[in-house]
Structure formats: C-alpha cells, structure tokens
Amino acid sequence: xKKILLVGNPNVGKSAIFSRLTGAKxxxxxxxxxxxxxTHGYMYKEGEKMEVIDVPGMYSLEPTSxxxxxxxxMLEEFSKEDDILLVNIVDSTNLERNLHLTLQxxxxxxPMLILLNFWDETSHKGITxxxxxxxxxxxxxxxxxxxxxxxxxxxxxNRIPDGKVSSLDFEEDEKWDVIGKIVEKVQKLQHHHxxxxxxxxxxxxxPLSGLIFAVIVLFISFxxxxxxxxxxxGYVFEPIFTKLWQPLILDLSGLLGGSGxxxxxxxxxxxxxxxxxxxxxxxxxxxxxxxxxMVLPYIAAFYLVLNILEDTGYLPRLGVLVDTFLHKLxxxxxxxxPLLLGxxxxxxxxxxxxxxxxxxxxxxxxxxxxxxxxxxxxxxxIVGLLGNYGTKALAAVFxxxxxxxxxxxxxxxxxxxxxxxxxxxxxxxYRFPYFKGVFKKLWIRVHWFIKEAIPFVLIGVxxxxxxxxxxxxxxxxxxxxxxxxxxxxxxxxxxxxxxVGFLRKDVAVGMLAPLGLSVKQIIIASVVxxxxxxxxxxxxxxxxxxxxxxxxKSAAIMIISTLIVGGILNLTL
Amino acid sequence: xxRTIVDLKRNETATVKKIEGGYGLKRKLNNMGLRxxxxxxxxxxxxxxxxxxxxxGGTQMAIGxxxxxxxxxxxx
Numbered sequence: 001x002k003k004i005l006l007v008g009n010p011n012v013g014k015s016a017i018f019s020r021l022t023g024a025k026x027x028x029x030x031x032x033x034x035x036x037x038x039t040h041g042y043m044y045k046e047g048e049k050m051e052v053i054d055v056p057g058m059y060s061l062e063p064t065s066x067x068x069x070x071x072x073x074m075l076e077e078f079s080k081e082d083d084i085l086l087v088n089i090v091d092s093t094n095l096e097r098n099l100h101l102t103l104q105x106x107x108x109x110x111p112m113l114i115l116l117n118f119w120d121e122t123s124h125k126g127i128t129x130x131x132x133x134x135x136x137x138x139x140x141x142x143x144x145x146x147x148x149x150x151x152x153x154x155x156x157x158n159r160i161p162d163g164k165v166s167s168l169d170f171e172e173d174e175k176w177d178v179i180g181k182i183v184e185k186v187q188k189l190q191h192h193h194x195x196x197x198x199x200x201x202x203x204x205x206x207p208l209s210g211l212i213f214a215v216i217v218l219f220i221s222f223x224x225x226x227x228x229x230x231x232x233x234g235y236v237f238e239p240i241f242t243k244l245w246q247p248l249i250l251d252l253s254g255l256l257g258g259s260g261x262x263x264x265x266x267x268x269x270x271x272x273x274x275x276x277x278x279x280x281x282x283x284x285x286x287x288x289x290x291x292x293x294m295v296l297p298y299i300a301a302f303y304l305v306l307n308i309l310e311d312t313g314y315l316p317r318l319g320v321l322v323d324t325f326l327h328k329l330x331x332x333x334x335x336x337x338p339l340l341l342g343x344x345x346x347x348x349x350x351x352x353x354x355x356x357x358x359x360x361x362x363x364x365x366x367x368x369x370x371x372x373x374x375x376x377x378x379x380x381x382i383v384g385l386l387g388n389y390g391t392k393a394l395a396a397v398f399x400x401x402x403x404x405x406x407x408x409x410x411x412x413x414x415x416x417x418x419x420x421x422x423x424x425x426x427x428x429x430y431r432f433p434y435f436k437g438v439f440k441k442l443w444i445r446v447h448w449f450i451k452e453a454i455p456f457v458l459i460g461v462x463x464x465x466x467x468x469x470x471x472x473x474x475x476x477x478x479x480x481x482x483x484x485x486x487x488x489x490x491x492x493x494x495x496x497x498x499x500v501g502f503l504r505k506d507v508a509v510g511m512l513a514p515l516g517l518s519v520k521q522i523i524i525a526s527v528v529x530x531x532x533x534x535x536x537x538x539x540x541x542x543x544x545x546x547x548x549x550x551x552x553k554s555a556a557i558m559i560i561s562t563l564i565v566g567g568i569l570n571l572t573l
Numbered sequence: 574x575x576r577t578i579v580d581l582k583r584n585e586t587a588t589v590k591k592i593e594g595g596y597g598l599k600r601k602l603n604n605m606g607l608r609x610x611x612x613x614x615x616x617x618x619x620x621x622x623x624x625x626x627x628x629x630g631g632t633q634m635a636i637g638x639x640x641x642x643x644x645x646x647x648x649x
Contacts, residue, residue, distance in 0.1 A: 060603075060604040062600060064597065064601040064604060093631055094630065094631030096631065097606040097631065097632050100606065176608070201633070205617055207618075207619050207623070319635075320624050323619060323623055324619055324620060324621055324622070332637070333624070421637075422638070423635055424634070424640060425634065426605060426632060426633065427616075427633040427634060427635055429633075
C-alpha cells in the first residue's frame with residue numbers, strides 16, 4: 001500500500017491537512033518502543049487505498065530537542081519502505097524558514113510534493129508567491145493549499161502520482177544562500193498594515209496585557225467547560241440513566257430477588273428500595289454511571305477547549321508568560337503544557353513529559369502533576385460532591401492543591417539535583433482552528449478515555465465489592481486507624497475509598513458520598529485522594545518514564561506531603 | 574560590554590553579529606532562521622529576566638534570558 005508521509009515544521013497546519021485527507025477512522029498509535037504518539041489514517045483515490053501518516057512536526061532533520069529527535073527517527077523508519085511519498089507542508093507566509101527543512105528533505109532522494117499551506121493568508125500579509133516558478137526550481141509539484149477552506153486539496157490528491165525526486169542540486173554548506181536565492185526569485189513582498197491577529201499576538205505576549213488576557217482566557221475556558229459538562233449531564237446522560245436504564249435495572253433487581261451476592265456485584269445495595277446510581281456500587285449501576293454520566297461529559301468538554309487553545313497557537317504564549325514563575329519551581333514555562341494535559345487525565349500528562357529535556361525537569365513535572373493536579377474525572381466528582389456546600393468548600397480543596405503545587409515545587413527546585421534548561425520556543429501566529437480537525441482529535445481522546453477508563457472503573461467496583469464481602473476493607477480500616485483517623489481525622493470507613501483510589505480516583509471520590517462525612521472531612525478526603533498516590537494507569541506510565549528509582553523517590557514525596565497537608569487541614573479547618 | 578538582543582528596546586531592529594553559545598544553541602537558532610547576519614526585531618520581554626520574544630524573517634520565538642544574552646548584535 002502506498003504510504004503518504006506528511007512532513008513539515010510545527011504549526012504549519014499539518015494536522016488540518018491530515019483531517020481533510022483521511023476518513024472518519026483515524027488511529028493514534030505509539031511509535032515503536034516509545035510513548036510518542038502519531039496519528040495515521042486512510043484515504044482512497046480512484047479505488048486505491050493509501051495510508052496517510054501525520055509525522056510530528058520538525059524544524060530540521062538534525063534534531064535539537066527530544067520531541068524532534070523522535071519525529072526525525074520516525075521519518076527515517078517510514079522512509080525505508082518502498083512505495084512512499086513525502087508531502088512537505090510549507091507555511092507560505094514563512095517561506096524562508098520552512099524551506100530549510102525542504103532542502104534537507106530533497107537530499108533524501110525520495111519522491112516528494114510541496115504544499116504551500118495557509119495560501120489564503122498570503123494576500124493579507126502582502127506576500128505573492130509564484131507557484132510555477134517554484135515548481136520549475138524544485139522540479140516537483142508545488143500546490144497552494146488552505147486546509148481551513150479546503151482550497152487546493154483536490155489538486156493535491158490529483159497530483160499525488162506526479163510526486164518525484166527533486167532535480168534541485170546544491171552543496172550542503174550553501175543551504176541558506178540557495179534558500180535566499182529561491183525566495184528572491186519566487187516571492188514578492190508588499191508593505192502591509194498590522195492585522196488584528198498580529199495586534200492580538202503582541203498584546204497577549206506582553207507581560208502586563210498578556211497576564212490579564214491569560215486570566216480572561218482561563219476564566220472563559222472554565223465557564224465553557226462547566227457549561228458544556230453540566231448541560232451534557234443534565235440534558236443527555238442523566239435522563240438516559242434515570243428514564244431508560246433505571247427501569248431495566250429495577251426489573252433485573254426483581255429477577256435477582258433484590259439481594260444476594262450476584263445482586264450486590266451487579267446492582268449493589270438498594271437504598272430505601274431504590275437505585276441510587278452514585279452510591280449503590282454495582283457494576284451496572286455505579287460502575288457505568290460514574291464514568292459515563294458524571295465524568296465523560298467533563299472530559300469531552302475539557303478536551304474540546306484544550307484542543308481549541310492548542311490549535312489557535314495560544315499555549316506557547318501562556319508558556320512564555322508563566323516562565324519566570326515556573327522557574328521558581330525548577331521547570332520552564334512550556335511545562336505548563338503537560339500540567340494542563342494532566343488536568344484532563346494524568347496519563348497523557350505523564351506521557352507528554354517526554355517533551356522535556358532533562359531528568360530533573362521530568363521528575364519535577366511528573367511529581368507535581370501526581371501530587372497537585374487532579375484529573376478531570378476526579379474534579380468532576382469533587383464538584384459533584386462538594387458543589388452543594390458552596391464555592392468556599394471547593395476553593396478549600398483546589399486552593400490547597402495549588403498551594404501544595406507551589407510549595408512542593410519550590411522545595412524540589414532547591415533539593416533535586418541536575419539541570420533545568422531555559423525556554424526556547426516558536427511563537428506561532430494565531431490561526432483559526434479547523435473544526436473538523438478539532439473534533440477528530442477530541443474523538444481520539446474521548447475514545448481513548450472510554451477504552452482505558454471504563455474497564456478500570458468496573459474492575460475497581462468489582463474489587464471493592466469483593467473486599468467488602470470478605471471483610472478485608474474493615475480489617476485494613478482497623479489497622480490503619482491511627483493514620484486515617486488519628487492524623488487525617490477521617491472515619492475508618494473512608495479506607496475503602498483510599499484503596500479504590502489506587503485504581504480510579506473518580507470512583508474513590510464517589511465512594512465518599514454514602515459515608516455521611518462532614519464538609520471538613522470531605523475536603524480533607526478529596527485533597528488526600530488527589531495527593532497520596534497516582535492512579536494505577538498513571539503509575540504505570542510514570543514507572544516507565546522515570547524509572548523505578550525515581551518513581552520511588554517521587555512516591556515518598558507524595559506520601560509524606562499528603563500526611564503533612566492532611567494533618568494540617570485536620571488541625572486548622 | 575557587547576550589546577545583545579536583551580538590550581534591544583521594543584520594536585527595535587538590529588543585525589546579529591555573533592552567537593556565543595555552543596553548537597547546540599547555534600543549531601537551534603539556525604533552525605528558526607536566526608543566524609549571524611539576520612535582522613532581529615524585539616517584540617517584548619518578560620519581567621525579572623524572563624524570556625525575550627524576538628522576530629526574524631517570518632518567525633517569532635521566545636528565548637530564555639541566559640540564551641538571549643549570548644546573541645550579540647551590531648552596535649548602532
């Protein structure tokens with residue numbers, strides 16, 4: 001099968017082109033032996049099936065960062081195969097820098113095509129590019145495209161068979177001269193006025209206006225996530241469960257005789273003869289309700305907003321703005337990206353620490369995330385549990401976690417040896433996201449959540465039921481009482497939630513509901529559950545990314561800080 | 574003391590004279606199109622020795638303060 005490799009600098013609209021080309025079925029795979037993800041899918045041209053691979057962005061074939069190194073490696077690996085076509089996607093508003101990679105790709109002597117993407121933007125910026133002349137110089141097809149409007153995509157698909165090895169020849173050390181000459185021949189610049197986007201670009205990266213804008217962006221994101229999450233729950237998922245699913249389960253409960261071992265496992269405890277989806281703790285009740293009706297809506301809302309922020313090009317600006325502050329915690333500004341991803345789910349957050357260069361940075365970011373960044377699943381459950389007690393109770397939980405993030409980071413910056421490099425990042429121009437691409441990415445992430453989370457939730461619910469039945473929870477409750485009750489001020493019954501927290505934090509928070517805890521105890525339990533240890537899925541990734549030794553150190557920090565923070569909360573609240 | 578891009582004022586443009594960093598830094602900057610002879614315009618800088626944002630060609634980039642100190646520009 002023909003393989004089409006989409007290659008280009010970061011932020012040149014590669015993923016949008018990819019979304020245009022491929023059908024609904026897009027696969028996110030891990031590149032062999034790494035935790036770096038790439039997406040691929042299939043397209044059809046006159047009945048021929050071709051695989052399209054979205055190779056992660058790179059500025060050069062001589063990598064200068066870990067992320068780039070993997071991308072280059074991937075390209076090398078795929079280029080070994082027979083029937084391949086390189087599609088070099090070029091930002092036509094930034095020809096000079098983009099051609100640097102183009103010239104390196106040419107040296108690989110593989111059939112190639114060039115797409116001049118963001119073509120529609122060139123006229124706003126006073127740029128004219130002569131495509132025919134560019135084709136003559138390179139000796140390969142050069143097609144103007146705009147992924148947002150779909151312009152040029154058909155031309156490109158039609159000219160796939162024309163892809164060939166470029167005839168351009170040059171000496172390695174003359175590269176920039178060659179580029180200079182090409183640009184001079186094919187591109188004309190006219191003076192143009194500052195556009196609104198350029199003005200915004202500057203305002204949002206200046207220290208003062210930038211911070212104000214960041215606060216507004218984060219606030220709006222928060223409101224939108226909450227609105228979408230609550231609407232999906234209130235109008236879609238809860239009605240489905242209460243109106244459609246509940247009667248079926250009640251019938252089943254009757255069939256099973258209303259009690260007994262199987263009934264407990266599948267349906268759980270009836271509360272005053274009724275099913276309470278949040279509390280019954282059966283596989284078919286709580287086991288499905290928590291992940292689908294309480295967590296999934298927030299996950300979807302969160303990733304939708306994050307994808308839009310990612311695709312507009314805002315995140316690097318945020319990274320630059322928080323750089324000075326994050327340096328106090330021993331990490332640089334771009335570490336905000338793994339931390340934000342961790343807010344969705346700690347697993348992709350932990351995976352993305354791969355973009356960080358040194359062991360020290362990775363250790364600090366991973367530990368901070370595991371301790372102080374609760375995932376959206378957990379946040380949704382905490383909001384569900386504490387929301388009725390007002391904003392103050394919620395602020396106590398999330399405020400505490402933020403303070404912990406700052407203090408633990410500050411201490412680690414002083415104690416962890418090694419180096420943290422400085423920030424270095426492109427600040428891409430603002431762009432309107434391509435919505436089909438945004439939703440495709442959303443689907444990949446939601447699909448991943450359903451596949452990964454639901455089995456864990458079910459196992460967690462099953463596991464806890466069995467432990468209760470065997471009396472093991474009660475036993476652990478008694479022996480851990482000095483810590484749980486003595487230091488943290490929680491009842492022995494809370495130990496069940498702490499055990500389940502190893503498997504799934506959302507289920508664990510949910511298990512606090514029927515315990516009749518005071519507000520203070522719910523606050524402490526929520527903070528402790530967030531901090532004490534990562535869930536098993538995150539733990540597995542962290543062991544792989546950090547190694548066993550560093551993971552043990554990280555775990556020690558988590559447990560010690562949990563006891564200190566939990567103890568302080570117990571004494572002061 | 575040699576003038577570096579840190580000393581540029583907002584919207585001031587200058588030509589890069591020398592990059593004092595090692596091979597790694599030079600290559601990183603080169604990939605973004607910033608090399609000796611490039612015309613660089615400062616966009617903004619963050620408080621307390623925060624990163625410097627500059628523009629060269631069509632590319633905008635943020636450079637940590639320490640690295641930025643190594644990019645020497647021609648005198649006025």
